[in-house]
Amino acid sequence: MAAVDRAAGLADCDPPLTGVFSEQLFRGQCALVTGGGTGIGFATARLLFHLGASVMIAARREVVLAEACATLEAERTAASGQIGFTTVDIRSSEAVSALVEETVGRFGPIRLLVQNSGGQFVSDAASMSVKGFNSVVQLNLVSTFRVARAVFDACMSDGRGGAIVAMSLDVDNGMPGMAHSAAARAGINNLVKTLSIEWAASGVRVNAVAPGIIYSESAFSHYGDAAEDLLSALLPAIPAKRLGTPEEVAGVVAFLLSPAASYVTGSTVAIGGGSHLVRKPLLPMDEPCASQPYGRLPRKARL
Ligand SMILES: CCC/C=C/C(=O)SCCNC(=O)CCNC(=O)[C@H](O)C(C)(C)COP(=O)([O-])OP(=O)([O-])OC[C@H]1O[C@@H](n2cnc3c(N)ncnc32)[C@H](O)[C@@H]1OP(=O)([O-])[O-]
Numbered sequence: 001m002a003a004v005d006r007a008a009g010l011a012d013c014d015p016p017l018t019g020v021f022s023e024q025l026f027r028g029q030c031a032l033v034t035g036g037g038t039g040i041g042f043a044t045a046r047l048l049f050h051l052g053a054s055v056m057i058a059a060r061r062e063v064v065l066a067e068a069c070a071t072l073e074a075e076r077t078a079a080s081g082q083i084g085f086t087t088v089d090i091r092s093s094e095a096v097s098a099l100v101e102e103t104v105g106r107f108g109p110i111r112l113l114v115q116n117s118g119g120q121f122v123s124d125a126a127s128m129s130v131k132g133f134n135s136v137v138q139l140n141l142v143s144t145f146r147v148a149r150a151v152f153d154a155c156m157s158d159g160r161g162g163a164i165v166a167m168s169l170d171v172d173n174g175m176p177g178m179a180h181s182a183a184a185r186a187g188i189n190n191l192v193k194t195l196s197i198e199w200a201a202s203g204v205r206v207n208a209v210a211p212g213i214i215y216s217e218s219a220f221s222h223y224g225d226a227a228e229d230l231l232s233a234l235l236p237a238i239p240a241k242r243l244g245t246p247e248e249v250a251g252v253v254a255f256l257l258s259p260a261a262s263y264v265t266g267s268t269v270a271i272g273g274g275s276h277l278v279r280k281p282l283l284p285m286d287e288p289c290a291s292q293p294y295g296r297l298p299r300k301a302r303l
């Protein structure tokens, strides 16, 4: 995986950007990070934890979450907050209600929400079933609304406000091979605008980040053997000529959650080394043909 090797270690963020922010920045505030056990979510939870927040991480795989918590506990300093985990499938309203209740019971009202859980599989639209399209829209768009509503109702509508950051993608020019996710993320970009207007009176800011290509083992394991081809095709088109790191997304998320961004709401911030400004090459696919130019990746190559 030469391309991945080139990408890894490009940003020296260990310990993770804590020097950029005051250690007291989020002291005592409750933060919920969905998908906080891996990749971007873990880097974000880690940064918030080291900046004093009480952080709940939540996703489907208990073992992964437990390991993430143990890692953070082992890194604890005098400035660190608290860390906890619970399992959730954000596609279930009942599970999301239980998640919010458990988080509030343990750490108090959620003031910082990072809607990081998400993902998709790669497929040409012509090969994609309606069920598959719906599944990805449910995960990324509908569940972003579901979690935001649950946290707003329970914690942020009380006049003391809060800050929400949702996870989008670089979708301005469409995204061959990811029609479902691109449509869902475009929906997120618009959703944060409406929520930011409607919830401003409650002191709630709502923004999104749109990462370019961010390398983490967990994210790229979804590509399987296709990762190297994908990177070879996409790397040259990134003006920064490298992939991003989860820590580089976490830093922007922390900024958007912080008082430094107190007048920023309804925005989607691109984090892609300039890649949102250039035309993308097509994603490499298995069997290109005239009728289905992007083909369909094998199921093991999930992204
Ligand atoms: C430039 C890139 C930048 C982005 C990077 C990242 O995002 S990195 C982050 C990367 N991280 C992630 O992406 C993590 C999150 N991703 C996921 O959990 C999955 O990709 C998910 C969103 C599909 C949900 O999966 P699940 O298993 O819970 O869902 P389910 O069992 O309910 O299936 C529903 C239906 O979807 C369809 N379908 C599913 N897979 C494929 C496929 N490979 N092929 C074709 N179709 C597929 C199929 O129709 C299936 O129904 P069926 O035919 O089985 O009756």
Ligand SMILES: NC(=O)C1=CN([C@@H]2O[C@H](COP(=O)(O)OP(=O)(O)OC[C@H]3O[C@@H](n4cnc5c(N)ncnc54)[C@H](OP(=O)(O)O)[C@@H]3O)[C@@H](O)[C@H]2O)C=CC1
Pocket: 034, 035, 036, 037, 038, 039, 040, 041, 058, 059, 060, 061, 062, 064, 088, 089, 090, 091, 116, 117, 118, 119, 120, 139, 167, 168, 169, 170, 210, 211, 212, 213, 214, 215, 216, 218, 219
């Ligand atoms: N890496 C990249 O290049 C980019 C990533 N993104 C987005 O950033 C976010 C983080 O991705 P990244 O860290 O790279 O990859 P990861 O695969 O590491 O992160 C995805 C996270 O979402 C969680 N998750 C997935 N489905 C559910 C669900 N139904 N309920 C609860 N949690 C769920 C996963 O945990 P579990 O499986 O245990 O549930 C996992 O922790 C995702 O939304 C991704 O699409 C956006 C642009 C680029």
